[in-house]
Amino acid sequence: MSKIATLEVDGQKIELPVITGSENESAIDINKLRDLTGIITIDPGYKNSGSCKSEITFLDGELGILRYRGYSIEDLAEKASFLEVSYLLIFGELPTAQQLEQFETDIKKHTLVNEEMKNIIDGFPKTAHPMGVLSALTSALTAFNPKAVNVDNEKEMYEAICKTMGKFLVIATWTYRKSMGYPLNYYDNTKGYVENFMHLMFQLPTGPYKANPIIVDALDKLFILHADHEQNCSTSTVRMVGSSHAGLFASISAGVSALWGPLHGGANQAVLEMLEEINKDGGDTEKFLAKAKDKNDPFRLMGFGHRVYKNFDPRARIIKKAAKEVLETLGVEDPILEIAKKLEAAALEDEYFKSRNLYPNVDFYSGIIYRALGIPTDMFTVMFAIGRLPGWIAQWKEMRENKEPIGRPRQIYTGHPLREFKSNK
Ligand code: CMC
Numbered sequence: 478m479s480k481i482a483t484l485e486v487d488g489q490k491i492e493l494p495v496i497t498g499s500e501n502e503s504a505i506d507i508n509k510l511r512d513l514t515g516i517i518t519i520d521p522g523y524k525n526s527g528s529c530k531s532e533i534t535f536l537d538g539e540l541g542i543l544r545y546r547g548y549s550i551e552d553l554a555e556k557a558s559f560l561e562v563s564y565l566l567i568f569g570e571l572p573t574a575q576q577l578e579q580f581e582t583d584i585k586k587h588t589l590v591n592e593e594m595k596n597i598i599d600g601f602p603k604t605a606h607p608m609g610v611l612s613a614l615t616s617a618l619t620a621f622n623p624k625a626v627n628v629d630n631e632k633e634m635y636e637a638i639c640k641t642m643g644k645f646l647v648i649a650t651w652t653y654r655k656s657m658g659y660p661l662n663y664y665d666n667t668k669g670y671v672e673n674f675m676h677l678m679f680q681l682p683t684g685p686y687k688a689n690p691i692i693v694d695a696l697d698k699l700f701i702l703h704a705d706h707e708q709n710c711s712t713s714t715v716r717m718v719g720s721s722h723a724g725l726f727a728s729i730s731a732g733v734s735a736l737w738g739p740l741h742g743g744a745n746q747a748v749l750e751m752l753e754e755i756n757k758d759g760g761d762t763e764k765f766l767a768k769a770k771d772k773n774d775p776f777r778l779m780g781f782g783h784r785v786y787k788n789f790d791p792r793a794r795i796i797k798k799a800a801k802e803v804l805e806t807l808g809v810e811d812p813i814l815e816i817a818k819k820l821e822a823a824a825l826e827d828e829y830f831k832s833r834n835l836y837p838n839v840d841f842y843s844g845i846i847y848r849a850l851g852i853p854t855d856m857f858t859v860m861f862a863i864g865r866l867p868g869w870i871a872q873w874k875e876m877r878e879n880k881e882p883i884g885r886p887r888q889i890y891t892g893h894p895l896r897e898f899k900s901n902k
Contacts, residue, residue, distance in 0.1 A: 479494065479495070480494075480495035480497070480503065481493065481494060481495060482494075482495050482505045484510075484514075486514050486516060489514060491510075491513050491514060493505050493506060493507060493509075493510065494506045496530075498530070499535075500535055500537070504527050511887075517887045517889075519889055522784075523708075523713075524784070527708075528708055528713060528716070528884070529708065529716065529876065529879070529881060530879075531707065531708070531872070531875060532546070532569070532875070533545065533546065533566060533705060533707070533868070533871050533872060533875060534546075534566075534705045534706060534707040534868070535547070535707075536706065536707055536785060536786075538783070538785035538786045538787050538788065539787055539788060540788060541786060541788035541789045541790065541791050542791065543706070543791045543792065545562065545565060545566055545704065545705055546565050546566065546569060546570070548565070548571075550701075550702065550791055550792060550795070551791065551795065553565075553701055554698050554701050554702055554795050557571075557701065558671075558697055558701075559670065559671055559697045559700040559701050559704070559864075560577065560580060560581055560584075560669075560670050561577055562701045562704050562867070563580075563642065563704065563866075563867035564576065564577060564580050566704055566705050566867045566868055566870075566871040567638055567867055567870050567871045567874065580639070581669075581670065583635070583636075583639040584639045584642045584643045584670065585643065585664070585666045586639065586643070587636075587639050587640040587642075587643035587644060588643040588644070588646075588647060588663075588664035588666060588673075589663070589664070590618075590644050590647050590648060590651075591621040593621070594614065594617060594618075594621065594648070595661060597613070597614065597617050598610065598614060598651055598652075598655050598661070601613075601655060603655065603656055603658060604656075605655075605656070606737075606855060607649075607652035607653060607656060607855055607856055607858075607859045608652075608733060608734075608736070608737040608743070608858050608859060608862070609737070610651075610652040610655065611648065611649055611652050611733050611859055611862060612730050612731075612733040612734045612737070613730070614648040614651070614652070615645065615648065615726055615729050615730035615733055616726065616727060616730035618644055618648070618726045619724055619726045619727055622640065622726065625722070625724045626724065626725060628874070628877040628878060634874065637725055638870055638874070641725055641726065641729065641866070641870055642670075642866065642867070642870070643664070645729070645862075645863070645866050646664070646670065646673065646674060646677070646863060647662075647663075647664050647677060649859050649862060649863050650662065650674065650677035650678045651677075652856070652859060653678055653853065653856050653859070654677075654678070656853075656855070659681065660682060662676065662677045662678075662680055663677075664677065669693075671693050671696050671697045671700065672688050672693050674696065674863065675688035675689075675692065675693060675696070676688060678852075679851070689807075691803070691806050691807065692803075692807075692850045692851075695799060695803045695846060695850060696850065696860075698795070698799060699796070699799070699843060699846065699847075699860070699864060700860075700863060700864035701864070702792045702795060702796060702839065702843075702864070703792075703839065703843075703860075703861050703864030703865050703868075704864055704865065704867050704868050705865070705867070705868030705871065705872070706865075706868065709741065710735050710736070710738070710740075710741045711732040711733070711735040711736040711741060711742065711865065711869070712732065712865075712868060712869060712872050713735075714728075714731050714732050714734075714735040715728045715729060715731065715732040715869045715872060715873050716728075716872055716873065716876045716881075716884065717731075717884040718731040718732075719873045719876055719877060720876060720881055720882070720883045720884040721883050721884075722877075725870070725873060728869075728873055729866070729869050729870075729873075732862075732865070732869045733862050736858060736861060736862055736865065737858055739779065742840075742858045742861040742862065742865070743858050744779050744780055744838070744840040745780075745840040745843050745844045745847070745857040745858060745860075745861060746844065746854055746855060746857045746858055747779040747780075747840075748779040748780035748840050748841055748843075748844050749813070749844035749845070749847075749848060749854050749857065750779075750854065751765070751778075751779045751780075752813045752816050752817055752820075752844075752845075753813065755816050755820070756812055756813060756816055760812075760816055760819075762816065762819045762820045762823050763823065765778070765820070766778070766820070766823055766824060766827060769781075769829075770827075770829045778820070778824060778830075778835070779840070779841075780837055780838055780840045780841030780842075781824060781830065781835050781836070781837060781838065781841065782833070782835040782836075782838065783836070783838045786836060786838065787834035787836075788834070788836060789836045789837070790836060790837065790838040790839050792838075792839040793836070793837045793838055793839055793841055793842060796839065796841075796842040796843050796846065797837070797841075797842045799842075799846060800814065800842045800843075800845045800846045800849070801814075803846050803849055803850070804845075804846075804849050807849055807850075809849045811845065811848065811849060813845060813848070814845050817841065817842065817845060821837055821841070824837075840861075843857070843860075843861075844857050847860055
């Protein structure tokens, strides 16, 4: 039997339908609220508001569950490849061997980036943050691919997806090459997608380069863990921008900017910088814990807390284990890992963190692996963006296919009432 919510405003009672998802999450559908009562709801930060129905990712923050298209993140991280997961997220089902091969082949058709894009990247100073450059370059791709994709045309949509997957990886690595003053590299179509990331980043004209398969496997897993996370800040941005029927590249460029902030994807860089600072300061984790608890101090324990998870972020568990394995396999001894473990243990025992359900999130340990793999700190959030790309594409596609209306929230105006104009000059 379908549920109903009853609301009483100024003596007027109205009934609102309650919708239920496939995992029994419920939502009051307020679509007709303003028409019926003249009032709206307000929910800054959307803490209680769903923006859409989605079939892509399920997450239960209380139980610490994350699934893509019904498959657990643990299974996918263990058994699937990043391109396989990308296909799953975007098209809804796991690919057959033949579909996967075709997908990879089709992405390779679009891995060449227009040479004129190099003029654009040349305009940036070497010191520019890679995320700023990535956002600008992604947006610039629109200039070289001006035709807006017709989402109702399956072939066009498929080509746009392959193009985005192919070119984004290349320009993401160009942001690093630029910052180092290295010549920009080309995708090597004889190599796999994640292996190409290493090649694009680190192969120099001065000699041969062979990516370490342990590193390629670790990165593959990290990209899977970042591939989607339902309606987070950057994904909501991608859907919102796309809801005005702006193109895929423009929407993803906006998503990159949203991801950059330290409360979102930028936290992975901030975590490592924080751990380095603690290390330099002599390793006193208690001192930094106290700072994080002090309401007069703006310092927050980066990599801790999550809007949705009130339990362990399942991705953090997998990454913590992977970080230990990668460091051991590569024979890297990093004091930063010890500080991270100490900080985590202390926070998990601390009443402030316990009472607020603040647990380590995906970003807490990812930077430690990236560092061990030789990825520079200010590229960490770019790594997140590469991983998140298939999720953004899948969510953009779903939003357009569902013919969602333009995203346009309302507000409660709290400014001046009408006042007469009198010049202050
Ligand atoms: N350190 C210290 N206190 C914290 C922290 C933290 N990392 N996170 C939350 N709190 C406190 C906060 O001060 C508040 O306390 P009180 O109730 O006394 O006012 C309470 O916990 C609830 O926090 P909130 O800011 O209302 O929660 P939110 O859902 O708005 O914010 C968050 C979630 C992720 C932005 C926040 O936990 C945070 O800033 N964490 C650090 C940054 C970080 O690691 N971000 C990565 C998130 S996961 C990956 C991603 O999304 O990209």
